[in-house]
Amino acid sequence: MARFLVTCWPFVGHLYPQVSVALALRNRGHEVAFYTHESARSVVEGEGFRLFPFVRVDERRYERIHALEAEVPATQPARQTLSVAMAAYRDMLAGSIPEQVSDLQPILERWRPNVLITDPALWGPILVLWELTGVPVALLTQMIGSMIPGPDAPPWGPGLPSPRSLGTRLLARAAQLGIDLVARGMRRRVNAIRAGYGLGPMAGSVNQHTGRLPLYLIPSVRELDYNRRDQPNNVHYIGPCVWTKSVGVAPPEWLNHLRPGRPWIHATEGTAQYQKPFLLRAVARALSDVNAEVILTTGQNRDPAALGLEPLPANVRIAQWLSHEEFLPKCAALVTTGGAATVLASLQASVPLLVVPTFWDKSDNAQRVVEAGAGLRIAPRTCTPKRVRAAVMRLIEEPSFRENAHRIALRFRQAQGPPRAAELLEGLANRSPSNAGVGVWPDMGSPKMSENQLSTKR
Numbered sequence: 001m002a003r004f005l006v007t008c009w010p011f012v013g014h015l016y017p018q019v020s021v022a023l024a025l026r027n028r029g030h031e032v033a034f035y036t037h038e039s040a041r042s043v044v045e046g047e048g049f050r051l052f053p054f055v056r057v058d059e060r061r062y063e064r065i066h067a068l069e070a071e072v073p074a075t076q077p078a079r080q081t082l083s084v085a086m087a088a089y090r091d092m093l094a095g096s097i098p099e100q101v102s103d104l105q106p107i108l109e110r111w112r113p114n115v116l117i118t119d120p121a122l123w124g125p126i127l128v129l130w131e132l133t134g135v136p137v138a139l140l141t142q143m144i145g146s147m148i149p150g151p152d153a154p155p156w157g158p159g160l161p162s163p164r165s166l167g168t169r170l171l172a173r174a175a176q177l178g179i180d181l182v183a184r185g186m187r188r189r190v191n192a193i194r195a196g197y198g199l200g201p202m203a204g205s206v207n208q209h210t211g212r213l214p215l216y217l218i219p220s221v222r223e224l225d226y227n228r229r230d231q232p233n234n235v236h237y238i239g240p241c242v243w244t245k246s247v248g249v250a251p252p253e254w255l256n257h258l259r260p261g262r263p264w265i266h267a268t269e270g271t272a273q274y275q276k277p278f279l280l281r282a283v284a285r286a287l288s289d290v291n292a293e294v295i296l297t298t299g300q301n302r303d304p305a306a307l308g309l310e311p312l313p314a315n316v317r318i319a320q321w322l323s324h325e326e327f328l329p330k331c332a333a334l335v336t337t338g339g340a341a342t343v344l345a346s347l348q349a350s351v352p353l354l355v356v357p358t359f360w361d362k363s364d365n366a367q368r369v370v371e372a373g374a375g376l377r378i379a380p381r382t383c384t385p386k387r388v389r390a391a392v393m394r395l396i397e398e399p400s401f402r403e404n405a406h407r408i409a410l411r412f413r414q415a416q417g418p419p420r421a422a423e424l425l426e427g428l429a430n431r432s433p434s435n436a437g438v439g440v441w442p443d444m445g446s447p448k449m450s451e452n453q454l455s456t457k458r
Contacts, residue, residue: 002429003031003112005052007104008119009062009092010037013142013341017219018117019047020243021140021425024418028426035107037062043245052107056099061092093123094189100124101197108135114429120147126210127190128197136432138215138425140241144340144365146218148211150230155179156207159363162226162371180205211235215428217421220344221411224368236424239415240344244325251326252319258293262315263332263396265290266322266351268297270339277307279356279383280318283335286385287392288313292332297322324349332402333395335388338362338369347374350409352401354391356383373404 004025006018015036022032026048033050034040037059044051101124108129116137118125130137141147147156154160154168155176163172183205191201202209210216216234218225219241258264267283280296287294294316298304304318312318324342328334328349336342338357343365346353353375355366369375376391395401 001029001031002114002426003033004115004117004425004429005033005035005107005111005113006117007035007100007122007125009121010040011062013339014119014121015040015043016243016245016341017142017241018119018140019043019049020241020418021117021217021421022049023047023243024422025425027419028422030422030426030429033111033113035104052103052111054099054103056102057096058099061096090186090189093121094186094193097124097128097190097193098196101128104129108133114432115425117425120210123190123206126213127194127202127206128199130213131199132197136214136428138217138428139210139213140217140219140421142219142340143361144218144220144343144368145225146216146228146231146235147207148216148231148235149176149205149207150228152228152230153226154367156361156364159357159365159367161367214432215424217424219340219417219421221408221415223408223411224347224372226368226371236420237415238420238424239412239417240348241418241421242341242345242348244323251322252317254317255295255319255322255327258317263292264330265292265294265333265335265392265396266297266328266331267294267335268299268342269337270299270342277302277309278380279335279337280307280309282356282383282385282388283392284309284312284316286388288316290315290389290393292396293317295319295322295327295331333392335392338365340365343369344412347405347408348412350402350406352395352405354378354388354395356380356388372408374401374408375405376401 006022008014008018025032033052034044035052036044036054038053041051100122104124113135116125116129116135117140118137120139120141125137126139129135145153149155151163154163154172157179158175160172160175161168163169187202187205190206194201211232211234213234218235218237219239221237221239222228225237265287267280269277269279277298280298283294284296292315296316296318298307298318298320304320309318324345328346328351331351333354334346334351335354338355340361343353353369355369355375356378357363357366358380366377370377376394378387378391
């Protein structure tokens, strides 16, 4: 038996895939514990895992991310969204590294895990602990594709087309130069933090650095990542890692009485949505007179009655939450803002998508769907009812979209998901030294850096 410590932020999209893999590891006889915020206790302990809560990590660092999702309009220009997001991310990603290391040092010494499994946004294990302690770190990303740069894919972030022509290659190169320029300050800050622990500077960006980790797991398939062949051997496409928390809510009675013989169209803005329902409103207006049943979900954080969407057309229904596993296989199309979990769930059910991406990784997710031939994309600023209606009708009437979605669903089943992840993680544990350097580490609690190097905008 091996011990695995999962380290992650408590966001639903970050936590739930880790839970699915933790369950698969336990099924193989291993012991798993979690290091995350206290707010995840009900999920972690509800599945029978031990929780080591954040102690020194300042919760304001990641609460700003929730605030950003609520405050930034979906139609705001991308450059403004990027500016706001970068400020929040600098604080959360880099500013919390010393706090994470200070939290994790006594946990590792006492609990003695064989492997750390980490969220790609929790940088302490990736940028400090792996090299400092010798404990192997496996990255389990919540992203649909690899963030390690290479010539087969555009730079992560803007949602650009794959660099297959001269024009798209030049576009990708220009975007990468711009991203490198914006990220230069972050890289300097990370290298200053590493120097405080006696570690040398990174040879490239943080994303490049993750290419050196012992294991990099992507809960998707190569077909959704531009069919990349430029990745190091540590990268494995394992298929969706899905775990769904039971919300104890029965499906609405009206779901059993929708008119037969009409396609179902589902629209959702994601589980953790906080913004005004611009997409749900556009879908309700766009499909009000279409011969179809339209089902909207608002997400668990929003009361449907408080969103001002009613009165709704006769063919449109609304709910707070529906089980994707039970509901999506009955749908002809899905309209979404493009969260990774929703995109993967839709394709797992062979359902084509219309993606109207808002922020974070959603533009990249939309582009991957388009390039895989499994859906269409509309920018939020041009998300008019007329355009939504035209796109949804194409998804329903042109069989290629569903055929491509079904092809990806078959690849998902072949990839196996959490069982494959557990197999690879078990292999990593078997290859690592049994003590993994435990008990011989240097003091990690007091990095040798100035207050200026550690200062963070709060």
